[in-house]
Amino acid sequence: MSAIGDLSACEAAAAFARGDITARAAVDAIAARIERFQSRLNAYAATAVEDARERAEDLDRRRRRGEALGRLAGAVLAINDNFATARGVTACGSRMLAGYHAPYDAAAVARIVAAGGIIIGKTVMDEFAAGGTTETSAVGPARNPWDPSHTPGGAAGGGACAVAARLCHGGYGSDTDGSIRLPAAFCGITGLKPTYGRVSRYGLAACGSSLEQIGPFARDARDAALLLSAIAGHDPRDATSAPLPPPDCLVPPANLPRGLRIGFPRAGCERSCEPAVLASADDACAAFRALGARIAPLAMPLLEHAAACLRVIAAAEAASNLARLDGAHFGHRTAEKAPPGGDETEFLCAASRREGFGAEIKRRILLGTLVLSSGRYESCYAKALRVRRLIKEELERAFESCDLVLLPAAPAAPFKLGEKIADPAALLRLHVFTAGANLAGVPALSFPAGFAGGLPLGVQLLAPPFGEGLLLQAGHAFQQATDWHLRAPPGVAGEEDA
Amino acid sequence: MSVAELLTPAQVEAAARLARLLLNEGEAAAFAAQLAPILARVQALDELDTSNVAPLARLSPLANVLRPDEARPSLGADLALREAPDAAGGFFRVPRVLGEGGGA
Amino acid sequence: MTLPPAPKARLIVGLEIHVQLRTATKLFCGCAVRFGAPPNSLTCPVCLGHPGALPVLNREALRCAAKTAMALGCRILPRTSWDRKSYWYPDLPKNYQISQNEFPVGLEGAVELPRADGSVKTVRIRRVHLEEDAGKSLHDAPDATLVDLNRAGTALLEIVTAPDIASPEEAGDLAREIRRIVRYLGVADADMQKGHMRLEPNVNCAVELDGAEARTPIVEIKNLNSFRALEAAVAFEFERQTAAYLADPAYTLERRGKESRGWDEAALATFVQRRKEEAHEYRCFPDPDLAPYEWIAGELDELARETPELPQARRRRLARELGIGQGDALLIAEDRATGDLFEAAVAAGACPQTLAKHFINLWTRLAKDAGTTIAGLKLDAGALAELARLQTDGAVSATAARLIAEAMARTRAAPRALAQRLGLTRLSDRTALLPLVKEAIAANPKAAAQYRAGGGKAAKSLGFLQGRVMRLSGGRADPAVAAALLREELGPQLG
Structure with a gap:
């Protein structure tokens, strides 16, 4: 058997259920690996090893008593730093919330725990999910386990890094603009952004409320199915949560449905991505063809506008969502005193925000404020909402002739930390392929599909709303026929636990 | 219009006041320069004819999500105030507010 | 300028x-x-x-x-x-x-x-x-x-x-x-x-x-x-x-x-x-x-069905059906329960005009003193109707009605019983009223002289003397009988 730390979430849960491993041993193995790699990779913003040990021992006791435990029991998991937890800090990658203890558990957290999952820590993310590299994180960037001088992608890069480096059996991130799929691609793992409404957003510190979903970081499609099944389903506390049962895709069939049609807008992709990325997408198409799928050409002319369209909407929503961080009720408050004669309350708020927010989130807040102001509302915000409808309709038309749409996950291979951070326009282009699924609310699965210069490349499949089952089946079939997802970053897999 | 003209430092300063954000020295100019290319990409959306397209603000096809008018336990004052940077006597404390009252 | x-x-x-x-x-x-x-x-x-x-x-x-x-x-x-x-x-x-x-x-x-x-x-x-x-x-x-x-x-x-x-x-x-x-x-x-x-x-x-x-x-x-x-x-x-x-x-x-x-x-x-x-x-x-x-089909109709008659509609109806003036209706229909109480009392046989006067002149003040609405006094519609009837029938005077109303608010006793207990039933018996009439004339010679002199001040003087009789009777005197007796006792007018 593999080392306990190398197990996938499915394997860990199965081994625990059989009694081959104890949960305590699983936590210890993962904790030892975190101890060893954290300083090199900075995957975690905070760990809760002692809490995890207590919880593991409780699970072990309950298993010995023969209690029925949840499907995640035995799996040691990481969550993004923007999931509210009643224990520990929920900092959202920001100085503004450094030391902030939420007064409640997010719905997803409660479901993970109810399913027997052991949460060992919170992973590094770009500040309030604003970024594609984790470089805007207040606790420093996470690093790409394939080459620590490179970005793991963002915003939820720490989670992808942790799963790739075997610093957990699986993880959860949030995807506002590819924040799960980009880092999954950059780190060589499988990431799923579910349909908008599939997973409760209650307790997910909101950035782009109309765009984001919580989803899994996983070693493969099977793990993604397991991790999704634990958190999906209706929640009355989220008015945008769909009143549907979770998708039934725990163990996806290994073959593709007969006659599966996959649309691939190759020309549009070619304009927007590096040749190596296009080649990996071509290879993925070939692999699907070999599995019996039909690859259909597709025109998606609006693709190139998706990232800018999304940025306007996300910035507007973020500016509004982050207005609550004002130094009055929770979070950072400035120690500076207002200049004499000034409005002290206003100063307290404005100075706390100057100190608490980093440059990129400030840019997003300013952009969001600008596009919602009377001078630009119609030309920017309302325009983006109209283009959003066009993009959604374009995808809907694609799904009339295709079952799935294939796109690269990112336009480029992982790049060096620091390389693009000073170039906001280049960073925006990172999201060219991910934005569509968020704008339209459709599910998208990102999975490894090749390498360039020793660094992973990913592709993604998009499905119509609530098509997670088909997505995971296609991803699983692909992974039965390929081995990209089995490769581990150098120097992290196969280590002994003890 | 050149890209730089899409956003002036003065406009950034006005937005910062609206967003209650004090700027550091030189930030207004820097942010204007960094956001202008983004606004240029936004301006490119004008290529698309949306004259007969309704804005799409919410994705969820759901309507009519309501909750019954039944009380649920509140957090209580202690927990509500736990994270407060300053509190006294069960209240949040902020410097004295000037100007017009809040209220809806 | x-x-x-x-x-x-x-x-x-x-x-x-x-x-x-x-x-x-x-x-x-x-x-x-x-x-x-x-x-x-x-x-x-x-x-x-x-x-x-x-x-x-x-x-x-x-x-x-x-x-x-x-x-x-x-x-x-x-x-x-x-x-x-x-x-x-x-x-x-x-x-x-x-x-x-x-x-x-x-x-x-x-x-x-x-x-x-x-x-x-x-x-x-x-x-x-x-x-x-x-x-x-x-x-x-x-x-x-x-x-x-x-x-x-x-x-x-x-x-x-x-x-x-x-x-x-x-x-x-x-x-x-x-x-x-x-x-x-x-x-x-x-x-x-x-x-x-x-x-x-x-x-x-x-x-x-x-x-x-x-x-x-x-x-x-x-x-x-x-x-x-x-x-x-x-x-x-x-x-x-x-x-x-x-x-x-x-x-x-x-x-x-x-x-x-x-x-x-x-x-x-x-x-x-x-x-x-x-x-x-x-x-x-x-x-x-x-x-x-x-809104789902039928939902707004259902809400409309749950909606009661509104103040302005009620005021209009009170005017149309009962002849209540707009100013009075405003007070009577001030709140729904008070309006309901009014209509229940009318249904129980009260004369709408007398009852309206009671609402405006008696009950509003008593409710205000008690810090509530008229309905908030928690008096029975039947009792309000009975008091109005006593006055309409001439069994008690307006003044007596006020005293009875005050007692009702305090004791919740029935108006007729209160009228008896408090001795407020109307005096229309000539022999009982005559001594009071004589006393009023004797005590106010100036008014009596003005009446007898006739002219512009006569009617006013008679009214004044009538008021004295009312006061001497504790509000019980029948005003019409008192006036007739006064005329008889004062004798013919000059001019």
Whole structure:
């Protein structure tokens, strides 16, 4: 058997259920690996090893008593730093919330725990999910386990890094603009952004409320199915949560449905991505063809506008969502005193925000404020909402002739930390392929599909709303026929636990 | 219009006041320069004819999500105030507010 | 010397009324709504605005809003939705308010106000929408503002009128009529003392001078908590704005736009409030967390069926069916239970006119003394009818009826029994009244002489003597019998 730390979430849960491993041993193995790699990779913003040990021992006791435990029991998991937890800090990658203890558990957290999952820590993310590299994180960037001088992608890069480096059996991130799929691609793992409404957003510190979903970081499609099944389903506390049962895709069939049609807008992709990325997408198409799928050409002319369209909407929503961080009720408050004669309350708020927010989130807040102001509302915000409808309709038309749409996950291979951070326009282009699924609310699965210069490349499949089952089946079939997802970053897999 | 003209430092300063954000020295100019290319990409959306397209603000096809008018336990004052940077006597404390009252 | 022509000024007022709905819980979370709880005890992640918390709409609040909008004659929008309105205030924890901008619950209604002369004034309603309330800021401490968020997130109904109000009294009448309506509907307690109803008039004037008409700036007076303050503040602004324009012809809407002023209750004056340049830049946009609401077929009909007869309809019916005057009807139909009590007493055989007099002259005062409404006195409709009947039948006088009513409010005994016990049954027996008549004449020789002298003062003197007899009888004397006896005893008049 593999080392306990190398197990996938499915394997860990199965081994625990059989009694081959104890949960305590699983936590210890993962904790030892975190101890060893954290300083090199900075995957975690905070760990809760002692809490995890207590919880593991409780699970072990309950298993010995023969209690029925949840499907995640035995799996040691990481969550993004923007999931509210009643224990520990929920900092959202920001100085503004450094030391902030939420007064409640997010719905997803409660479901993970109810399913027997052991949460060992919170992973590094770009500040309030604003970024594609984790470089805007207040606790420093996470690093790409394939080459620590490179970005793991963002915003939820720490989670992808942790799963790739075997610093957990699986993880959860949030995807506002590819924040799960980009880092999954950059780190060589499988990431799923579910349909908008599939997973409760209650307790997910909101950035782009109309765009984001919580989803899994996983070693493969099977793990993604397991991790999704634990958190999906209706929640009355989220008015945008769909009143549907979770998708039934725990163990996806290994073959593709007969006659599966996959649309691939190759020309549009070619304009927007590096040749190596296009080649990996071509290879993925070939692999699907070999599995019996039909690859259909597709025109998606609006693709190139998706990232800018999304940025306007996300910035507007973020500016509004982050207005609550004002130094009055929770979070950072400035120690500076207002200049004499000034409005002290206003100063307290404005100075706390100057100190608490980093440059990129400030840019997003300013952009969001600008596009919602009377001078630009119609030309920017309302325009983006109209283009959003066009993009959604374009995808809907694609799904009339295709079952799935294939796109690269990112336009480029992982790049060096620091390389693009000073170039906001280049960073925006990172999201060219991910934005569509968020704008339209459709599910998208990102999975490894090749390498360039020793660094992973990913592709993604998009499905119509609530098509997670088909997505995971296609991803699983692909992974039965390929081995990209089995490769581990150098120097992290196969280590002994003890 | 050149890209730089899409956003002036003065406009950034006005937005910062609206967003209650004090700027550091030189930030207004820097942010204007960094956001202008983004606004240029936004301006490119004008290529698309949306004259007969309704804005799409919410994705969820759901309507009519309501909750019954039944009380649920509140957090209580202690927990509500736990994270407060300053509190006294069960209240949040902020410097004295000037100007017009809040209220809806 | 000729004086310059007097300027003619006309008052233009629109009113924004915030009414706290009588729901058990807040608009978007399950926190209880309760007045007087310890500060910040009725709060949760949603109404504290913690990151990640999400709003879910209270069904009852939506129903109350629609009922009110329908009662105000509004068109109900088939699809209503929520927007975020951004402004910064420490008692608004999210620094945005969830409100309704684009698609409110109702649009374009009207309220009819009865006027003293019997005519009706119509004030148009622009919109009715739902929104969440802010918390409360206490400014008592010298160096700090204290914030209590118990009220934050409470369901508020905002009613906005067109600028159809032309006098301070009309502003008060409209606000009072809105209060009657929401109380009839049972959607709000509208207790002014508890801040359940807050009034914000937008006031300006059209001043005509030398044949040209100018408009003064529109002044919004914030957060008035009583009808009296509303009327006084509007009256004050009328004077102030007219004078300001006459002193400075640049004091116009075109030049100055809108202003915001507060009301100083002690000084009975408005004062300038500092308002930031960006105060009107609310950056409204659709709240992505809340689904729109689409009325389901039949749902609005059901709400309409639950809606009782409204004050103005009831007043009209009281006039039409029972001949009750508009002024009296206003009092009788003040609240639904009092109106019901009146109609039950009529059904129990009371003469409507006598009963109306009792409501206006007796019961209103007794209710006021007891700090309640007439219905709040908890008297039986049958008892009210019996008292009215005793007076109509001539068994007791009006004066006696008042004494009986007072005793009824105290003891809850039946009127007929009280009349007997208190010896208030009418004296129409001539032999019993004659000594009193003689005593009255003997004690007032001047009046007697004036009567006998005839002429203009005779009738008045007779009335005076009749009053003395009434007093001597403890209010029991039958006035007609007393008058007849007086005439007989005083003898013939001269002239």
